[in-house]
Amino acid sequence: MSGSNETGARDLGRREFLLASAGAAAISASALEPTLGQTTSTSSLPTVTLGKTGEKATVLGMGTSWSLQPSFVQAALKAGVRYIDTSENYENTLAEKVLGDVLERTGMRKDVYLVTKNGRGKVGGAGAHAAYEKRLTGSLDRLKTDYIDCYYLHGIEGREIGLLKDPDVKAAFEKLKKSGKIKFCGFSCHDRRLPEIVTAAAECGWIDQIMIQYNYRTMLGDDIRRALDAARKANLGLVAMKTQGGAGGFREVKPSGKFQEFVDKGFKKEQAAIKTVLAEGLMQVVVSEMTNRDMLRENMAACMAPKLSLREQEQLEQHRQATAHLYCHGCGQHCEPAAGGVQVAEILRYLRYDEVYGKTSRARELYRALPESARVTDALNLSAAEAACPHGLPVAALIDRASLRLG
Numbered sequence: 001m002s003g004s005n006e007t008g009a010r011d012l013g014r015r016e017f018l019l020a021s022a023g024a025a026a027i028s029a030s031a032l033e034p035t036l037g038q039t040t041s042t043s044s045l046p047t048v049t050l051g052k053t054g055e056k057a058t059v060l061g062m063g064t065s066w067s068l069q070p071s072f073v074q075a076a077l078k079a080g081v082r083y084i085d086t087s088e089n090y091e092n093t094l095a096e097k098v099l100g101d102v103l104e105r106t107g108m109r110k111d112v113y114l115v116t117k118n119g120r121g122k123v124g125g126a127g128a129h130a131a132y133e134k135r136l137t138g139s140l141d142r143l144k145t146d147y148i149d150c151y152y153l154h155g156i157e158g159r160e161i162g163l164l165k166d167p168d169v170k171a172a173f174e175k176l177k178k179s180g181k182i183k184f185c186g187f188s189c190h191d192r193r194l195p196e197i198v199t200a201a202a203e204c205g206w207i208d209q210i211m212i213q214y215n216y217r218t219m220l221g222d223d224i225r226r227a228l229d230a231a232r233k234a235n236l237g238l239v240a241m242k243t244q245g246g247a248g249g250f251r252e253v254k255p256s257g258k259f260q261e262f263v264d265k266g267f268k269k270e271q272a273a274i275k276t277v278l279a280e281g282l283m284q285v286v287v288s289e290m291t292n293r294d295m296l297r298e299n300m301a302a303c304m305a306p307k308l309s310l311r312e313q314e315q316l317e318q319h320r321q322a323t324a325h326l327y328c329h330g331c332g333q334h335c336e337p338a339a340g341g342v343q344v345a346e347i348l349r350y351l352r353y354d355e356v357y358g359k360t361s362r363a364r365e366l367y368r369a370l371p372e373s374a375r376v377t378d379a380l381n382l383s384a385a386e387a388a389c390p391h392g393l394p395v396a397a398l399i400d401r402a403s404l405r406l407g
């Protein structure tokens with residue numbers, strides 16, 4: 001990964017390419033207060049056309065992998081958010097149920113671009129259609145709708161790349177499209193083979209949009225930029241997730257002098273992280289895990305004025321450099337061959353869920369679902385894995401910490 005921020009600066013002018021409109025209007029607290037049963041947008045969040053889907057959506061999408069509160073969903077709708085990302089996996093299907101209730105009560109199903117994902121049963125071959133239709137039927141029931149705007153394979157991994165090239169999977173999704181139960185097809189991904197997977201999506205001919213991990217730390221890598229170039233040429237809808245890159249801070253690093261100044265002026269690192277992704281002009285929607293109204297308000301403000309000043313770019317770059325040795329990029333191909341079977345990238349992702357996003361129970365659940373051999377043992381020597389990490393992460397200490405906090 002390049003450490004330069006020149007690319008971001010060079011590309012700032014491209015934001016107009018994607019943003020249909022942008023305003024820096026302040027968002028009042030009253031605009032976020034829902035009135036039960038009557039939800040009218042009170043904001044002018046910028047909208048975008050999502051690649052070859054041709055559909056319009058707001059550049060800010062609502063992530064739902066937490067114990068979603070109906071009043072918060074309604075507040076987001078009232079504030080103007082028109083893109084919702086969920087999954088049958090989130091809160092063991094509860095997120096879909098909450099969304100279904102709110103969309104039915106408010107009568108706003110047709111006003112939002114709704115994405116859900118099949119979390120289980122990602123299969124290829126002759127049984128593909130039956131398997132995907134079964135999972136989809138459950139989601140449609142819970143979401144109380146007769147169609148999904150875009151149906152995803154959830155968290156596609158490198159070892160599943162063959163699914164994108166499998167004619168039975170392609171036929172299965174095309175059949176679901178023809179039935180009217182889904183309008184478009186896609187997947188989410190934060191796997192270490194992300195560039196390869198994105199390239200396959202651009203080439204396979206049946207994927208309409210993708211949602212990938214993308215933030216100010218990962219966006220400058222040559223391999224992901226080449227893959228995204230292919231995706232853009234294929235006119236895929238491009239959605240970013242995990243845009244924070246740990247912007248909110250790591251407990252080892254206190255805000256630097258400049259960052260403290262940033263914060264003193266009322267500017268949030270979290271907002272800078274979103275602005276960085278949108279200002280680059282490649283990603284069309286940012287899906288953000290907003291869990292309270294302050295976050296909603298801040299994210300909306302960031303989306304309405306996505307351009308970063310040079311000073312803001314410098315400050316974010318300082319933060320990136322100061323914390324680069326603490327943020328796991330998920331590139332397990334470097335460290336895992338020397339880790340004796342321990343799934344370093346997965347474990348450090350769960351540790352981030354716990355420590356940065358405060359999702360301790362989800363992190364524990366995921367950690368404990370890993371096979372014993374993929375987790376830490378006291379006797380394990382991770383010094384070789386640590387030496388192999390190009391970002392200088394203290395792998396052994398972090399894996400130990402994950403074991404203590406999540407095991």
Ligand code: SF4
Binds near residue numbers: 331332336389
């Ligand atoms: S520990 Fe280092 S090499 Fe391993 S996945 Fe994380 S950033 Fe990549």
